[in-house]
Amino acid sequence: MRxxxxxxxxxxxxxxxxxxxxHYGFPRISTxxxxxxxxxxxxPVGLEAKKAMDxxxxxxxxxxxxxxxxxxxxxxxxxxxxxxxxxxxxPQAEQLNAINSxxxxxxxxxxxxxxxxxxxxxxxxxxxxxxxxxxINRRPQIEDVCDACGGRLIRRGDDSPEVIRxxxxxxxxxxxxxxxxxRQKGNYFSVNGEADVQxxxxxxxxxxxxxxxxx
Ligand code: AMP
Numbered sequence: 001m002r003x004x005x006x007x008x009x010x011x012x013x014x015x016x017x018x019x020x021x022x023h024y025g026f027p028r029i030s031t032x033x034x035x036x037x038x039x040x041x042x043x044p045v046g047l048e049a050k051k052a053m054d055x056x057x058x059x060x061x062x063x064x065x066x067x068x069x070x071x072x073x074x075x076x077x078x079x080x081x082x083x084x085x086x087x088x089x090x091p092q093a094e095q096l097n098a099i100n101s102x103x104x105x106x107x108x109x110x111x112x113x114x115x116x117x118x119x120x121x122x123x124x125x126x127x128x129x130x131x132x133x134x135x136i137n138r139r140p141q142i143e144d145v146c147d148a149c150g151g152r153l154i155r156r157g158d159d160s161p162e163v164i165r166x167x168x169x170x171x172x173x174x175x176x177x178x179x180x181x182x183r184q185k186g187n188y189f190s191v192n193g194e195a196d197v198q199x200x201x202x203x204x205x206x207x208x209x210x211x212x213x214x215x
Pocket of ligand 1: 009030031032033035052053054056057058059060061064084085086087088089092158167
């Protein structure tokens with residue numbers, strides 16, 4: 001089984017992906033995290049990707065497709081996996097199918113209005129350990145300090161107002177067409193992502209029950 005989390009930046013794909021991952025025992029695979037790791041390690045892929053990431057654009061399809069091909073070939077994906085932030089274009093979705101068309105697939109689209117996304121992303125603070133906080137809704141116990149590891153919280157460079165606007169523009173232009181793509185495939189559903197985290201999680205799980213048998 002593969003669960004694809006669709007939805008604009010800031011819609012909660014990472015948070016919901018982690019909860020779903022724990023629930024079903026599947027790894028969450030985020031192309032954003034994979035790319036940030038490449039940037040952090042200063043690899044040639046990272047150096048190339050950084051330009052697009054800093055400006056709010058998309059990294060080349062070929063680069064992310066290859067990254068995903070390698071990642072989903074690993075052992076921990078045997079039972080299933082959750083994709084967060086991939087595919088982001090129709091060619092990426094076609095390539096995913098080409099890599100592995102046999103895998104059962106369901107697409108959960110987390111919908112949030114643009115105004116809410118700008119508020120959320122501007123207030124988002126992240127830790128290098130992967131924990132995510134929100135300066136208004138999910139404040140850390142000590143300001144700017146990670147509750148999980150004590151690390152220093154920062155605002156992601158691409159969570160600045162101009163870059164957020166560009167990421168949303170790119171989402172509407174290049175990623176939103178995937179809604180029609182997957183609707184036509186018949187494996188798509190959407191949930192209201194503006195509710196609180198547990199309500200959104202319950203809504204996704206309830207719809208996933210049509211696809212995934214639970215013990
Ligand atoms: P995210 O953490 O999902 O918000 O991704 C951060 C940035 O990484 C995006 O704004 C893109 O520049 C890049 N990125 C992540 N996933 C993809 C993808 N599937 N295709 C192209 N670029 C991506």
